Amino acid sequence: MTDDVAPDFSFALNATDGAARAGVIATPRGEIRTPAFMPVGTAGTVKAMLVDHVRATGADIVLGNTYHLMLRPGAERVARLGGLHRFMNWPRPILTDSGGFQVMSLAQLRKLTEQGVEFQSHIDGSRHMLTPERSIEIQCLLGSDIQMQLDECPAIPIEQDKARASMELSVRWAKRSKAAFADMAAPGQALFGIVQGANYEHLRRESLDALLALDLPGYAVGGLAVGEGREEMFRVLEFTCPHMAADRPRYLMGVGKPADIVGAVARGIDMFDCVAPTRSGRHGQAWTTAGAVNLKNAQFAEDNAPLDPDSDCPASRDYSKAYLHHLFRAGEYLGPMLLTWHNLHYYQQLMAGLRAAIANGRLAGFIDGFKRATGEAIV
């Protein structure tokens, strides 16, 4: 009888090392090993990547952007075509954001009210209204496994009274999101709340307490991916993470570079997403165990060594830096294809290393090695 019942959403914490955690999120579409990095598949594709290769790098879950997908091809269309998993040929877990962050950063003529955000599409100028309820409806039409509440995401620095008003609005939207989700979601799907409050400790705490009262299956830390700096981000995590539910996954939205991720894992974060590996890959930047290098630089024109001869990723192992340099100079598709692949593989190897270090109680040594190899001072 239980064969017909899809497994529910759950999180198992398997190991801790200081504040760092290693675990597994179970969903009906497969497991997500944490700490997890989620490649960004904005418009239903991880840019310049074949989906089988995304999986082969070690990704358990990808992220889709509600704002982009609602505008093109449209959530109702994706639903008629069988949902986002089928559409993009990715049968494993998908997390969708609420669309709010992209509305604020990409759309035109935005108008924020208690009800939601009215905006014009940056693609065709069409008018749309994104409310907490409509965001959940869209995410259910897409069929994502982890859905995010609509929130307001102000940039830091922000005055305290504005930060409070914004945070309180996001809490009210969380409650409306939960009610809409209860009406519309399928078994095994999960709604995450988003902690706001800028860099004010008491506001973060108030936000978190209000969200914990909603008993959601996961919580995100929002508002830290917009350039406030690594030290300030770590400071916010240090006073926020200890109060987050220990038995729920913690997701740091839109972060980050490798050193951001390593430091946030050490402070108790379980999930990440960021365009850095894919966007950098399209622009010629490779993340390596020795830090970042730009393959467009003339120094690589006759460098016959691959990015990593010992890698099990073909993009890292089978092509010389001179060839990658040539591909970017010539504007060939294959440059972004190979370098995105390499970068995503690097990120997933980093996550695998973090998971193993936490499981073995050796995170401090792992971080020391990371700092030495990359020259990063603040981790």
Place this chain on the structure above:
Amino acid sequence: MTDDVAPDFSFALNATDGAARAGVIATPRGEIRTPAFMPVGTAGTVKAMLVDHVRATGADIVLGNTYHLMLRPGAERVARLGGLHRFMNWPRPILTDSGGFQVMSLAQLRKLTEQGVEFQSHIDGSRHMLTPERSIEIQCLLGSDIQMQLDECPAIPIEQDKARASMELSVRWAKRSKAAFADMAAPGQALFGIVQGANYEHLRRESLDALLALDLPGYAVGGLAVGEGREEMFRVLEFTCPHMAADRPRYLMGVGKPADIVGAVARGIDMFDCVAPTRSGRHGQAWTTAGAVNLKNAQFAEDNAPLDPDSDCPASRDYSKAYLHHLFRAGEYLGPMLLTWHNLHYYQQLMAGLRAAIANGRLAGFIDGFKRATGEAIV
């Protein structure tokens, strides 16, 4: 002792069906089953394709463009990096053209003399001189397995006296190419001559007779890829092919669409190259067993069927037309990536079908089926 000797270049004709031929070209870097389609890898990459997937479609050989590679990254640089095969991670046979055709169509301020062609790079304006000897030198630096003589390639229609003068220049350049090749080439590499003479039967015959006297390991038919029309192209092949050496491969340069290839195979051609499948793929056009379709068209917006559910090519089988439509509308890399892959797979399947039909003496039936399925009248 013979283990140390690279196998020589050779051609074995295994079957004929009317004028059509099926065989195998052997080279030190592997066999080329004929009739063969060579994907175009202009600047050291088959655009938007991973090289392993090029091979998986069934390609035995790819083409590199001497003009592009001599300008960027430069033939001497490719040689220092170990040659074109290593550079692009393609260990199998490569054919390079002479560079002449691209100089005529892409470069600026061209000046043609008996000595060669002087031109300015379309990339950076630098001045270059391409002679028969320099073309062979470049092709040897690249390390290509099949090299082409420098020729002049006038567009049809052309007056007879101009066509004769041009053809005679190409014959003189063939002789110079052969002498340079004898000095510079490695064992197992082959130089092909190019039959010119526009659409004049007696000029084609004179060109061919002069080239046959050079006893080259293969011969190409040039000047038929520049828009003279399919019927006129077939007419030239019908009076040219019967006089070509039966024991040498015959290469129709720059051709073509599927119906061009089917008709040319029926008239005795063994090798083809064309940008059609790759260029069309980047622009949303799919070649299918039922002809060509453009996936940008609105009719595909909710077409949930793949291009070919029975294909063994993931690009043809695992993604809906609606998804491909979306990728092209959204300008995503994955659209060109998947459609190029599909198109190259379609082309190689077509070649495999032609080879099997010739081997079984059933080419006429194969062509009837092709005409019915695609609606092509002239094949």
